[in-house]
Amino acid sequence: MPSQSNILFALGIIATGSRVAAGPCDIYAAGGTACVAAHSTTRALYSAYTGPLYQLTRKSDNTKKDVKPLAAGGVANATIQDDFCKSTTCLITTIYDQSSKGNHLTQAPAGGAAKGPEAGGYDSAAPATGAPVTLDGVKAYGVFIAPKSGYRNNNAKGIAVKDGPEGMYAVLDGTHYNGACCFDYGNAETNSQDTGNGHMEAIYFGSCSFWGSGAGKGPWIMADLENGLFSGVNTKQNTGNPTISSRFLTTIVKGKPNVWAIRGGNAASGTLSTFYDGKRPNANGYNPMSKEGAIILGIGGDNSNGAQGTFYEGVMTSGYPSDDTENKVQADIVAAKYATTKLSTIALTVGSSISLQDTTDALSKRYISSAGSTVKVQAVSSSSNTSLQQEASWIVRTGLGHGDCFSFESKSERGSYIRHYNFELQVQPNDGSKQFAEDATFCTEAGLNGQGTSIRSWNYPDRYLRHYNNTTYAASNGGYMHFDDAAMFNNEVSWEISAALA
Ligand SMILES: *[C@@H]1O[C@H](CO)[C@@H](O)[C@H](O)[C@H]1NC(C)=O
Ligand SMILES: *[C@@H]1O[C@H](CO)[C@@H](O)[C@H](O)[C@H]1NC(C)=O
Ligand SMILES: *[C@@H]1O[C@H](CO)[C@@H](O)[C@H](O)[C@H]1NC(C)=O
Ligand SMILES: *[C@@H]1O[C@H](CO)[C@@H](O)[C@H](O)[C@H]1NC(C)=O
Secondary structure (H helix, E strand, O other): OHHHHHHHHHHHHHHHOOOOOOOHHHHHHHOOOOEEEEEEOOEOOOOOOOOOOEEEEEOOOOOEEEEOEOOOOOEEOHHHHHHHOOOOOEEEEEEOEOOOOOOOEEEOOOOOOOOOOOHHHOOEOEEOOOOEEEEOOEEEEOEEEOOOEOEEEOOOOOOOOEOOOEEEEEEEOOOOOOOOOOOEEEEEOOOOOOOOOOOOEEEEEEOOOOOOEOOOOOOEEEEEOOOOEEOOOOOOEOOOOOOOOOOOEEEEEEEEOOEEEEEEEEOOOOOOEEEEEEOOOOOOOOOOOOEOOEEEEOOOOOOOOOOOEEEEEEEEEOOOOOHHHHHHHHHHHHHOOEEEOOOOOOOOOOOOEEEEEEOOOHHHOEEEEEEOOEEEEEEOOOOOOHHHHHHOOEEEEEOOOOOOOEEEEEOOOOOEEEEEEOOEEEEEEOOOOHHHHHHOOEEEEEOOOOOOEEEEEOOOOOOEEEEEOOEEEEEOOOOOOHHHOOOOHHHHOOEEEEEOOO
């Protein structure tokens, strides 16, 4: 029904200027390929949707709260989250399905490839504040997926099975990825096991080149079809599929009998490109497909959970959407006006030297200090010797892994930085790797106990720089490591920052 969708589309653009009247799922429905799953923590994906977008779980008391749009079809009401999670931490424990199918996403259970670290082997849920953005100037939060985090629905209704046609898109952060398996969104096995080639059809985003790849070093948009990440008809490489890393990235995979496609583009401006459109890959088991109809986010079909990425919105459809329908969805995404907002809310002066004092016991004057390659809190004062004062002094650097955040270079071991390793803090020389840079990057916010500053890990945003038993950790509030102890959490993650002792 192209004429109907054209009318809807035109109405949308003309009617409201900055906000289109038709949401992505209205556009898909007009194209004859209705959404059977619609997930977003940032906005309603139907013009009439007023229901919940996501559920928060607050770590201070384990109570839950739903975040709804500001208006029908509108942006999430981030004030609900900011009020509910004030002076504590929150997780995104459910991402609601806005379609009528009830295909909500919750923490993924253990699978054939990996268990998650949470009780019962579940993967972790995303911290609620890891991916702040604005949509047309209005604040909202995306889903920041660290390694060992992920969501799933193994009892989804209405998703394509066997060789049935389907489409899907997801809006992601093109700068948040890694080379591990597998940051996916889409169709997967219903039992969390690898049940064979062709049992999945999901968007993959990242730089994993173990199976297939596109041009350059990645990251790429590929399709996870199980036992392979595919960029085209060849199992190994499609040089027509470019490295792509727009900050806001529209990613598309769709499939029908012996045809599939990969498309993508900048979600903040412009149009989609088609990176592959043709036959199923040259390998056994992918034609016909054996799709099973579960839904995954942030993991592989067998719960391979080493990957990272950020998800803002995405849908799955019944039927194979036309390029024209997807082009209109892209125009709607661009009109939503995704933009960045700062990750650190307490400013630190890059190049300045600071000391960070414990706020639990001001009298003992304990500061974050290097002790060999470990990081302790130690009593230091102006009468301490110079080497101890230097061990408690840090040079503020622009975050090695993200420019909105900071890295802390040791004053006593120049070229060495605070990084987390197995979530224990260490002082290590910068080895230049992406992993080191990300593990050494910390973002600031108001102190959780109402004093000073709290400093959270960029790549695990629910993990804060904490002292526990006079040792320091990247600790979460009531998490699965012994130093995640909820008692005293707010106090032990709050620091008074002053000019350096040395
Ligand atoms: C947004 O949430 C806040 C906090 O719950 C509430 O006071 C406000 O009325 C909500 N705004 C709208 C438009 O619903
Ligand atoms: C500095 O003081 C600390 C703590 O008293 C001590 O362990 C260390 O040996 C002293 N270092 C020097 C170089 O004097
Ligand atoms: C505290 O640190 C000491 C010394 O490093 C160690 O022996 C002890 O086991 C630690 N206690 C806890 C509860 O972690
Ligand atoms: C931590 O260090 C302080 C002195 O700086 C000391 O009084 C306290 O006993 C230490 N705590 C532990 C658990 O080792």
